[in-house]
Amino acid sequence: MKGTPIIAALLAVVFLSFQWTESYHLRAMRRWQSAISKEAAWEEVDSTTWRCRQEDGEAHLLVLRRVNTCTFGGCIRPDSPVKASAGQEYLVYGAHLDGITGAILELRVLEYASTYGYQMTAKWWLKQFNQWTGTEAEIQAVDGITGATVSVNAFVDDLKALVLEHHDHSSNQ
Amino acid sequence: MRFRLLASLCLLSTATLLQAQFQPNTANQLLQASGTLSIRGYGECIGNQPLAGQGTWDARRFVLFTGYKYDAHTAVVTEIEVEHATEIYLEQAFFQHRLRPGVNLRAGLMLIPMGIANEYHEPTTFHGAERPYLDHVVVPSTWRELAAGFQGFLPRQTLGYQLYAVNGLRSFDGEKALFSGDKGLRGGRQKGRQSLAAHPGMVGKLEWGGLKNTLVSASYYAGQTESPIENAKSGLIDSTTVFLQMSSLDLRWAMKHVQFRAQGTLVHLKGAEAYRVRTGSTIATWIGGAYAEGAVQVLPERSPYSCWAFSRYSFVQTGAEPIQLWTQGLSFFLNSGVVLKLDAQQRRTSSAVEWTVNSGFGFWF
Numbered sequence: 418m419k420g421t422p423i424i425a426a427l428l429a430v431v432f433l434s435f436q437w438t439e440s441y442h443l444r445a446m447r448r449w450q451s452a453i454s455k456e457a458a459w460e461e462v463d464s465t466t467w468r469c470r471q472e473d474g475e476a477h478l479l480v481l482r483r484v485n486t487c488t489f490g491g492c493i494r495p496d497s498p499v500k501a502s503a504g505q506e507y508l509v510y511g512a513h514l515d516g517i518t519g520a521i522l523e524l525r526v527l528e529y530a531s532t533y534g535y536q537m538t539a540k541w542w543l544k545q546f547n548q549w550t551g552t553e554a555e556i557q558a559v560d561g562i563t564g565a566t567v568s569v570n571a572f573v574d575d576l577k578a579l580v581l582e583h584h585d586h587s588s589n590q
Numbered sequence: 591m592r593f594r595l596l597a598s599l600c601l602l603s604t605a606t607l608l609q610a611q612f613q614p615n616t617a618n619q620l621l622q623a624s625g626t627l628s629i630r631g632y633g634e635c636i637g638n639q640p641l642a643g644q645g646t647w648d649a650r651r652f653v654l655f656t657g658y659k660y661d662a663h664t665a666v667v668t669e670i671e672v673e674h675a676t677e678i679y680l681e682q683a684f685f686q687h688r689l690r691p692g693v694n695l696r697a698g699l700m701l702i703p704m705g706i707a708n709e710y711h712e713p714t715t716f717h718g719a720e721r722p723y724l725d726h727v728v729v730p731s732t733w734r735e736l737a738a739g740f741q742g743f744l745p746r747q748t749l750g751y752q753l754y755a756v757n758g759l760r761s762f763d764g765e766k767a768l769f770s771g772d773k774g775l776r777g778g779r780q781k782g783r784q785s786l787a788a789h790p791g792m793v794g795k796l797e798w799g800g801l802k803n804t805l806v807s808a809s810y811y812a813g814q815t816e817s818p819i820e821n822a823k824s825g826l827i828d829s830t831t832v833f834l835q836m837s838s839l840d841l842r843w844a845m846k847h848v849q850f851r852a853q854g855t856l857v858h859l860k861g862a863e864a865y866r867v868r869t870g871s872t873i874a875t876w877i878g879g880a881y882a883e884g885a886v887q888v889l890p891e892r893s894p895y896s897c898w899a900f901s902r903y904s905f906v907q908t909g910a911e912p913i914q915l916w917t918q919g920l921s922f923f924l925n926s927g928v929v930l931k932l933d934a935q936q937r938r939t940s941s942a943v944e945w946t947v948n949s950g951f952g953f954w955f
Contacts, residue, residue, distance in 0.1 A: 423755045423790055427739060441691050507662075508745075509691070526745040528691035530662075536799045538745035 442509055445527050446481055449511060453477055468516055476516025478583060481527075483509050484575045486568035506530050508538075508572065512579060519584035521549050521576075534568055551580040615710050616655050616954070617667045617682060617701070630655040634713040636720065636950035649675040650950075655682075663688040680782060681734055692745070696754070697738035699782040703752045703795035704809045705729045705838045705853050713952020717885055717900040717921045719931045720948055724879045727774030727908050728855050729838065730759075736782050737793070750797040757787035761815035762830035762869055769832075769865075771872030771909020775857070778815065786816035791834075804843045811836040829864035847887040849898070854880035872909050879906030885921075896923045900933075914938045919948075928953045 450459050450467060454477070457469040465481040486506045509528040514521060524546055526538040536542055616630050633652035639645030651673045659665040669682035684698025701709050707716060707725035711732055716722070725731040739754030759778035761769055768777035780786065791813015798806045817830040840853035856878035865871060885900035897920060904915040919933020930951045937944045 423792060427755060529743055529745045530688070530691075535743055535745070535748065535750065538743075539748040539800050539802075541800070541802050 442481055442511075442527050445525075446479060446511055449479060449513070449525070453479070453513065470516065477522075478512075478514040478516045478519075480512045480514065480579060480583075481509070482512065482575060482579060483507055484571050486530075486571050506568075508568065510572070512576070514580070514583055519550060519580055519582075521546050521580060523547065524576075537569055537572065546576065549576075549580060550584050551577040615701075615715070616653075616712060617657075617669070626659055628655075628657040628659070630657075630955060632712045632714075632952065632954040634719075634950055634952035636948065638720075639947045639949075641945040641947070653681065681732060683782075686741075689740075692742040693740055694742050695739075696741050698736070699734055700737050700754070702733045702735060702737070702756065702793055702811065703754075704733065704793065704811060704836060705731075705855055706807070706840050706842065706851065707731050708733050712954045713931075713950075714923070714927060714929050714954045717883065717898060717931075718902065718917050718919055718933050718935075718948070719950040720935075722853070722881050722883075722902065723904050723913070723915050724853060724855060724881050724906050727772075727776055727906060728857060728877060728879055729836075730774065730776040730779050733779055734782065735759075735780055736785055736787070748798060748800040750799075751795065753794045754792070755790045756793050756811075756813065757785045758789060758791045758813040758815050759834065760786060760817065761832055761865065762817040762819060764818045767830075767865070767869035767871035767873075769859075769871055769873040771874065774873070774877060774906075774908035775834075780816070786818060788816060789814035803845055804841065806842075807838075807840050809836075809838040829861065829868040832862055832865050833860035834858070835860070849885040849900075850883070852880070852882040854878070874907065874909055877908045879904060881905070888920075897921070898923075911939050911941075927955050 446467070450469070454469060454471055457471050457477075459467045459469045459479075462468050467479045468476065470476045484507060486508055507528075507530055508526055510524060510526045512521060513523040513525075524543040526543070529535055529538050616632065631652070631654045634650050635648065636650045637645060637647040651671055653669055653671045655667065655669045657665060657667045664685065664687045666685045667682055669680070671679045671681045673679060680699060682698070682700055684696055684700045686694050686696045688694050703709055705725055707721045708729050708731045710716070711721060711725075720726075721731055735756050735758075737754040737756035739752070739756075741750070741752040741754075743750045757780060759768075759775060760780050761767065761778055769775055770777065791811060793809070793811040793813075795807060795809040812833075812835045814833050815831045817828065819828055819830050834857065836855065836857045838853065838855040840851070842851045843849070856876070859865070859873065859875055859877070862873065862875040866873070881902055881904035883900055883902035885898045887896060888899050889895060889897045899920055900918070902915075902917045904913075904917070906913050906915070915935060915937050917933050917935045919931065922930040922932075924930070928951070932949045933947070935946045935948060937946070
């Protein structure tokens, strides 16, 4: 049958997808650690946070976060105390922070489960958060992103909480 | 208080109009909606008044979507359409299952990812009462077929992709050709209605959002067409079928007050000469076209409404004679979901120039 190779290729993708599903995000974070410093030993602070200190005194923090997002049209707010429903969409991102000041050095969206509004995963959009410590003037986050305002707000709120947490922590040391 | 209300309305109208350019389609919204059962819909009524001749008003379509989300991984989307007030069609019915981050399995009756308007055809997503002519005869919008494959999004690359095995267009109905020089490929849609599927084809699309305010897409389709005469068992292909390849490139760009979009689509029909001799069709071996459209927001920011003036130039050739269309008009948005439309269209061929005034309204919820 003429379509046999096509069907075989589709089945192969299904099979490989199941093989790769486990620890997708953790493997992405490990690759990121190697990209930042191959020599430094990374200490696991908890299951989603890693820290390293290099010989020259530089310190790095890598954090893996998941944010519940939402669509306009009646879904629950991401910060709602009500438990997210089964269909709640989300995004998973990694943040590379300065281990001393807590400032953002780089952001990467590792998974974006929605089918639209994905401009917020673009490098040009994520770059605006570089060096952000959550204390400066509000970032014009929604500019250039359409159809995903609630997702953007949920992401920025989570990011702000993250950098403030680490900013306070480092200044208390 | 009045100022705050005005400011809110301005913000709403700005969001509305960026949405008109990059608005997600309804199926995508249903897949994202949380909860379990979601209902959405859209519809449009259109009037066509030629300057010489009798005009018509048509309740063109009313569409009801229902989506059911079983859990974070699995969802079903269905779309039932009433066209011209009397014809009922199933336009989409597919399931989607998340296999891993960035890879979703999707199968069923679905829209073919080709060009802009075939996937994004809700009336609030395009200017003009009628969809672009290119998306009428070359990409036979709304083109939906039975298909199975994968779609997903790679966040690091800001790249969305779709790849499906799909049943082909039907080029012959047993008595006459379904492709023609004046209607292009439009007659060949099988629409999931006891589709012939002796030779599955492939369709793929990449959509890249890596540039600010811009979406760029490239689509490709390849497959043998279907015919009831063909001897599917032995895989013989007769001259009532052709091998069809379609490529399309499109771009959408939007700022607060300015929008631009363009699309080019090219189709090659391998075996078209024998097909024309056998069936009497007038379709050309190479068909295709392009359009470019610009739009500006004409109401001041303080207005609670938004109104876009647009102009679109299209060039299409499906038979012996090229067709050029100039369309100028207005899209007046009462809010993000209801639009009033008015445009004038000049259709020019080597032998005639025709003017038509199109008007209508559309809604989406």
